[in-house]
Amino acid sequence: MLSCNFFIHTAKAQQTQIRGFVDVDAAFADNKTSFSFGEQDLFITSDVSDRISFLGETVFKYSASSPTLFDVSMERVVIKINFTGNHNLLIGKHHTPVNYWNDTYHHGRVFFPTIYRPLLFSENIIPLHTTGISFSGHDLGKLKFGYDFMLGNGIGSGDVTDNDKFKSFTASVHFKPMKNLRIGGSFYNDIISKGSRKPHSNELLAQEIKQQLITGSVSFFNRKFEFLCEGTYAMNKSDSTGSASDLALYSYAGYRMFNRLVPYVRFDYLNYEANEIYYYNDNTKAFVGGIRYEINYLAVIKIEYQYTKYEKMAHSNTVSAQFAIGF
Amino acid sequence: MVQTAFLVLIFSFSGHAQEKTLSVISNVKGAPDEMTNAELKSILKGEKQRWSNSVPVVIALMKSTTDAGRGISKKIFEMDVDEFNKYWLALVFQGKAKAPYFFHSASELETFVTETPGAIGVIETPPSAKIRQISIDGKKSF
Numbered sequence: 001m002l003s004c005n006f007f008i009h010t011a012k013a014q015q016t017q018i019r020g021f022v023d024v025d026a027a028f029a030d031n032k033t034s035f036s037f038g039e040q041d042l043f044i045t046s047d048v049s050d051r052i053s054f055l056g057e058t059v060f061k062y063s064a065s066s067p068t069l070f071d072v073s074m075e076r077v078v079i080k081i082n083f084t085g086n087h088n089l090l091i092g093k094h095h096t097p098v099n100y101w102n103d104t105y106h107h108g109r110v111f112f113p114t115i116y117r118p119l120l121f122s123e124n125i126i127p128l129h130t131t132g133i134s135f136s137g138h139d140l141g142k143l144k145f146g147y148d149f150m151l152g153n154g155i156g157s158g159d160v161t162d163n164d165k166f167k168s169f170t171a172s173v174h175f176k177p178m179k180n181l182r183i184g185g186s187f188y189n190d191i192i193s194k195g196s197r198k199p200h201s202n203e204l205l206a207q208e209i210k211q212q213l214i215t216g217s218v219s220f221f222n223r224k225f226e227f228l229c230e231g232t233y234a235m236n237k238s239d240s241t242g243s244a245s246d247l248a249l250y251s252y253a254g255y256r257m258f259n260r261l262v263p264y265v266r267f268d269y270l271n272y273e274a275n276e277i278y279y280y281n282d283n284t285k286a287f288v289g290g291i292r293y294e295i296n297y298l299a300v301i302k303i304e305y306q307y308t309k310y311e312k313m314a315h316s317n318t319v320s321a322q323f324a325i326g327f
Numbered sequence: 328m329v330q331t332a333f334l335v336l337i338f339s340f341s342g343h344a345q346e347k348t349l350s351v352i353s354n355v356k357g358a359p360d361e362m363t364n365a366e367l368k369s370i371l372k373g374e375k376q377r378w379s380n381s382v383p384v385v386i387a388l389m390k391s392t393t394d395a396g397r398g399i400s401k402k403i404f405e406m407d408v409d410e411f412n413k414y415w416l417a418l419v420f421q422g423k424a425k426a427p428y429f430f431h432s433a434s435e436l437e438t439f440v441t442e443t444p445g446a447i448g449v450i451e452t453p454p455s456a457k458i459r460q461i462s463i464d465g466k467k468s469f
Contacts, residue, residue: 017426019416045419045426050383050445055422078422082383086376090422108420111413138423139374223410297413326416 109324118250124199156196226254357445361462373424386427387448
């Protein structure tokens with residue numbers, strides 16, 4: 001009788017939803033136009049009980065190195081336990097809560113204000129994912145204070161095992177002092193073991209790196225104005241090359257016209273110290289200008305131009321278009 | 328003729344400008360008897376997971392395809408339907424809140440709120456006498 005009641009209660013409490021995002025793209029660069037499609041992103045949310053819920057995000061995407069030319073990637077697998085009020089324990093694979101973009105837009109291109117992520121992400125300045133455990137709170141008090149404290153396997157680890165004895169630690173806080181404004185800051189600490197793969201490279205680290213990241217972000221989105229600025233100050237220290245300090249930041253601004261049209265600009269800046277050995281050490285600046293047309297909340301078209309100036313590589317000019325939908 | 332046209336114009340403007348009154352209803356378990364308009368907005372925007380008595384907050388709203396849903400999103404959330412839907416899709420996608428339950432009719436919404444502990448909902452039509460109504464800034468309807 002008791003078990004019967006348990007199952008009845010569970011069935012009534014459970015609400016499962018499957019939603020998704022996908023985008024098709026076109027880009028003009030090097031005197032040719034290429035059509036493509038981006039990621040097909042499925043996310044599942046399920047309320048297991050009134051205190052336990054699940055969120056999963058799985059991406060299907062093109063991969064030249066896969067025998068089928070496609071990869072399936074588990075981007076988020078999070079079991080959330082609400083232990084009191086707005087305070088939660090989260091276990092699983094997360095987007096590391098180091099800044100606004102990574103913790104807000106995830107893989108939903110329909111939410112992205114620009115076509116592509118800022119260079120701060122594409123150059124892997126911050127660890128995009130962390131598998132571990134975190135405490136998280138939101139909308140506390142008049143300032144709507146929020147926090148995330150996370151312990152994870154850290155950089156170089158896989159999703160199922162840690163590659164070393166060190167754990168990464170993330171501490172992130174934010175608050176909303178007025179409507180539509182969010183200000184945040186975070187600290188990330190990790191020891192990246194010798195033999196870990198470098199970002200954007202098949203090269204393996206020849207020595208251990210002690211990494212600390214300090215990140216700040218300001219976002220303001222209302223019906224007319226959109227502004228987002230984030231910066232990460234990275235310190236990578238090794239025994240042989242000493243400490244290298246790098247700065248990565250971007251600023252985005254948009255202005256809504258005729259309700260659905262948003263012209264926008266973005267500026268990206270990456271600056272590495274000469275003795276940097278972990279990141280790909282190429283100082284880079286990029287300018288992005290574009291227009292976003294929101295057909296509705298599930299269908300967005302963007303057209304943008306990006307000029308990227310590298311210190312070591314040839315400059316690039318790209319015109320891109322994207323049609324992103326949610327379903 | 329001109330007088331009739333003038334009257335039609337006046338009535339059409341007044342009808343367009345008129346906003347229907349809203350009532351906030353809740354299950355007997357969960358929500359307090361009264362709250363401020365700011366507290367109501369905060370709750371309906373998914374900023375509170377549990378009531379002070381620990382019962383989980385469950386949000387019940389009219390579908391945004393209904394006239395009532397459109398009116399409620401404009402009056403309470405100060406958003407049009409697309410903004411409102413995008414706001415909630417983003418919040419659920421971020422894992423920061425549980426999605427509200429949406430209903431086609433006020434009677435369906437009332438039944439759900441009556442049967443679900445912690446549920447709170449907003450309707451345009453006057454609620455049935457049996458259901459618990461919450462005062463907002465001291466008023467039963469606003």
